[in-house]
Amino acid sequence: MSAREQVLADVRAALARPWPAAHAAPGPAWPVTREAAPEDPVAAFRAKVEAVGASWHAARDRAEAAAIVDALPLGDGPVWVTLDDLPLTRRTVLRGAPPRDAFDTLAAAVTGVAAGIVETGSLALFYGPGRGRLSSLVVPVHVAVVERAQLVPTLDDFLLRVRGHLGPQSGAVLVTGPSRSADIEQVITVGVHGPKELHVVFID
Amino acid sequence: MSTASTSRPERVALFATCLVDQFFPEVGLAALRVLERAGVRAEFPPGQTCCGQPFFNMGHREEARAVARHTLEVFEPYDAVVLPSGSCASMVRVFAPDLFEAADPLHARMAALAAKTFELSQFLVQRLGVTAVGGTFDGTVAYHDGCHCLRELRVRDEPRRLLAGVAGCRLVEMAGSDACCGFGGTFSVKFADVSSAMVADKVAAVEATGASCVVSTDSSCLMQIAGALRRRGSAVRALHLAQVLAGER
Amino acid sequence: MSGHAPTSHRFRANAAEALANGNQVRVLRAATARSVAGRMQALSERPDWEALRVRAREVKREALSRLDHYLVEFEARVREQGGTVAWARDADEARRYIVDLARARGVRTAVKAKSMTSEEIGLNEAFEAAGVTPVETDLGEYIVQLAGETPSHIILPAIHKSRGDVSALFQRTLGTPPTEDVAELAGIARRVLRERFLRADMGVSGANFAVAETGTLVIVENEGNIRFSTGAPRVHVALVGIEKVIPRLADVATFLRLLPRSGTGQRITSYVNFLNGPRRAHEDDGPEELHVVLLDNGRSRILADPEARESLLCIRCGACLNVCPVYQRVGGHAYGWVYPGPLGAMITPQYLGLDRAPELPFASSLCGACKDACPVRIDIPRVLLHLRQTLREPEATRTRGLSAWAEKRAVALAAWTMTSPRRFAAAGRWLRRALRLLSFGGAPRVPGWSATRDFPAPARRSLREMLS
Numbered sequence: 001m002s003a004r005e006q007v008l009a010d011v012r013a014a015l016a017r018p019w020p021a022a023h024a025a026p027g028p029a030w031p032v033t034r035e036a037a038p039e040d041p042v043a044a045f046r047a048k049v050e051a052v053g054a055s056w057h058a059a060r061d062r063a064e065a066a067a068i069v070d071a072l073p074l075g076d077g078p079v080w081v082t083l084d085d086l087p088l089t090r091r092t093v094l095r096g097a098p099p100r101d102a103f104d105t106l107a108a109a110v111t112g113v114a115a116g117i118v119e120t121g122s123l124a125l126f127y128g129p130g131r132g133r134l135s136s137l138v139v140p141v142h143v144a145v146v147e148r149a150q151l152v153p154t155l156d157d158f159l160l161r162v163r164g165h166l167g168p169q170s171g172a173v174l175v176t177g178p179s180r181s182a183d184i185e186q187v188i189t190v191g192v193h194g195p196k197e198l199h200v201v202f203i204d
Numbered sequence: 205m206s207t208a209s210t211s212r213p214e215r216v217a218l219f220a221t222c223l224v225d226q227f228f229p230e231v232g233l234a235a236l237r238v239l240e241r242a243g244v245r246a247e248f249p250p251g252q253t254c255c256g257q258p259f260f261n262m263g264h265r266e267e268a269r270a271v272a273r274h275t276l277e278v279f280e281p282y283d284a285v286v287l288p289s290g291s292c293a294s295m296v297r298v299f300a301p302d303l304f305e306a307a308d309p310l311h312a313r314m315a316a317l318a319a320k321t322f323e324l325s326q327f328l329v330q331r332l333g334v335t336a337v338g339g340t341f342d343g344t345v346a347y348h349d350g351c352h353c354l355r356e357l358r359v360r361d362e363p364r365r366l367l368a369g370v371a372g373c374r375l376v377e378m379a380g381s382d383a384c385c386g387f388g389g390t391f392s393v394k395f396a397d398v399s400s401a402m403v404a405d406k407v408a409a410v411e412a413t414g415a416s417c418v419v420s421t422d423s424s425c426l427m428q429i430a431g432a433l434r435r436r437g438s439a440v441r442a443l444h445l446a447q448v449l450a451g452e453r
Numbered sequence: 454m455s456g457h458a459p460t461s462h463r464f465r466a467n468a469a470e471a472l473a474n475g476n477q478v479r480v481l482r483a484a485t486a487r488s489v490a491g492r493m494q495a496l497s498e499r500p501d502w503e504a505l506r507v508r509a510r511e512v513k514r515e516a517l518s519r520l521d522h523y524l525v526e527f528e529a530r531v532r533e534q535g536g537t538v539a540w541a542r543d544a545d546e547a548r549r550y551i552v553d554l555a556r557a558r559g560v561r562t563a564v565k566a567k568s569m570t571s572e573e574i575g576l577n578e579a580f581e582a583a584g585v586t587p588v589e590t591d592l593g594e595y596i597v598q599l600a601g602e603t604p605s606h607i608i609l610p611a612i613h614k615s616r617g618d619v620s621a622l623f624q625r626t627l628g629t630p631p632t633e634d635v636a637e638l639a640g641i642a643r644r645v646l647r648e649r650f651l652r653a654d655m656g657v658s659g660a661n662f663a664v665a666e667t668g669t670l671v672i673v674e675n676e677g678n679i680r681f682s683t684g685a686p687r688v689h690v691a692l693v694g695i696e697k698v699i700p701r702l703a704d705v706a707t708f709l710r711l712l713p714r715s716g717t718g719q720r721i722t723s724y725v726n727f728l729n730g731p732r733r734a735h736e737d738d739g740p741e742e743l744h745v746v747l748l749d750n751g752r753s754r755i756l757a758d759p760e761a762r763e764s765l766l767c768i769r770c771g772a773c774l775n776v777c778p779v780y781q782r783v784g785g786h787a788y789g790w791v792y793p794g795p796l797g798a799m800i801t802p803q804y805l806g807l808d809r810a811p812e813l814p815f816a817s818s819l820c821g822a823c824k825d826a827c828p829v830r831i832d833i834p835r836v837l838l839h840l841r842q843t844l845r846e847p848e849a850t851r852t853r854g855l856s857a858w859a860e861k862r863a864v865a866l867a868a869w870t871m872t873s874p875r876r877f878a879a880a881g882r883w884l885r886r887a888l889r890l891l892s893f894g895g896a897p898r899v900p901g902w903s904a905t906r907d908f909p910a911p912a913r914r915s916l917r918e919m920l921s
Contacts, residue, residue: 002540003541006540007695007747008525011521014757015518019518019759020759104647120721129735132738132739137684155705163667163702166668167668170739173680173724173727175723176720176722177723179676182717183596184614184639186612187635192677194677194724222881225881232916248916250921254871260838261819263814263838263840264868267865270868270871271871351819355824384778386818388818388819391815391817392901398472401478428906431907434907
């Protein structure tokens, strides 16, 4: 019998014995949790974004967003950009992945998002062509450009959106704030492996 | 289990618990006094022994069942059963019915007994709707939430409301009032060093309130806390809720 | 436990050592207090907290109730997306699969995201024996690995180490200058581990949830080491206990609302990974291969015990550890194996066998704080009581002073006594008399108790004597 057959057989045999009476009764039917939509989703989103130590910048359009990125106090190195139509002028822009031993020279990455989740202040990044896993990870500064139309209220909404994406693509990540650790004396430090800084440039 | 009722139970039994009966009889007397002031003349069925929890917690299910069965026979005839102990009341209410198989008639009988069994403050406040039993007590008290009382019976506000109704009694909430005192039955002896570390923090919390007295619904917790207080030479007293409500001096 | 044999059979001795380490006790008390406060703060934001817990428990129960079905569905989805699914009946099979794969792919270094399951199967040891270098990348796990120790908490593995400890450790093992600055210490680890991530041939992770409907692995983290370990190397191995399967993607929302708040007091972790197979042809990066190893290793046996089955609902959040008055004082190493605290007391005897962890079900006052903290509402005390029924005292705690035989006789005698009021009254009189004799003028000396506490003077008359 293969390991697969054995494990499944053991599971089935185990389940032949019912849950104890005290556990067996199903609980009340529970609808999907929907929070009351906030009156001002942008303000709510901003509050949650800033609460985890990310920086908020408001822009009216892509041109202004580009100007904001240009003005950020970044290091001298190139900026890995995976977002189209962002006319940066003062940076060396990389559009494809640099070789791995050049990662340390990068000053920042600028990406778009698939969605912004108001409930948690999170950015959803869906992996795909030109939008890899490493760009927003290996850099010291991650700049995410978010448009108002990309905001969704809750995690449930995000999961509905990502569902169709998973399968054709290899995955997604929810990013909320910079990388952090509290492993040493529960003192929070940022940028342990991922970016130290997260900037959200919000185009309203 | 619904405990709300507007009718007054006619025949009420005091289930003193083995610990109170043999070691802290003054608590039993105080409980009877308090019930009387609330308009209930409780009886003390002499056939009573123990709820069976010590055996149950040690894993001796058969012994626990035998003792629970005896308890059933003693108390079944009454309309309500009151215990000056959260842990013993939870044994009867929560754990004892499942000592018997669902198909066993004893299971249903035990469940019926469970439904009319109450810890003292639970009985007074939930069952009788009484929050003041008169009496006076001169002093500041810190209240310790016994674990079973709090987490199995969900009795937390009832003792506090009753204490608030005692003239002269000032209740001070202590930090970690719901932290375990470290008794836990044989745990207090088998894991004595951990148990002692737990009660040391409890004693520190009591002393930090400046209260002259620590109060609980459970004599087992009080034995543990008082034992540590006495060893420290502390003047803080340890009284059962019933004693404070009865106006112990 | 890499290279560390379990010491779960000697909890009391371990606990005594832990309690004697005053510094560690202080550090641990402070850390758990902070975690408890953080959790309370975080959950207060959700007025539907209790409803979330009910829902989460239902989802996990549903998953377990049809576990075979959901495992098969999960496997099918993963394979459709180009992933490989391997099944492991036990630790040995899991280790062999992963090591054989590493050999076949010429793996020299494997970066590891935090995975208690990989500790459970002793993967690091197996790697080392096969000439593969395992590198822990979670900061706490990395510290513990450098120190040659085992993690003492499932969420904060190095919770027992002060910054001074870490500085000294880095100085000794990495040759870095001493520093009391936590950010600098973290920066050292970031630099060292950056190299490892980018050069490693294999990344090993666990998973918080394995979604059957979509074949998705959901993994939460704060550092980014899991994004790295699962994203940079060519091969990603996910070692997943079979009980991690949940039915639908939509279910994840409930758990994301509960787990970060319960474990670390956060609204959500910095990163939540959704991994669906290896990289696609048109993608720029990601692993070329994904292998999911579905691990049984005793889980189906726990599943077969209806009273213990709810042990498998656990989502490994760590909340029970933080609120446990025993764990708060003795720390994780006292429990002697991979899983500490109430979780460990509940599952270590079931995984290793009751005879290898006989004290653990009794290492609890049954206070129930863990039960109230558990996001999936596992009634841990109830499971401990169930385990106690199989392994009763005194076998469990191997009483010294009184022989086990004498204690067993005492229990039987006590039960017989308690079923008769006459016997009970007589026994009570005798016991009180004996205690007065043991008093020698002062308080009674009761073994085990009187070392630290006074025992009450026995009442002259019992209540029944007063009332009769």
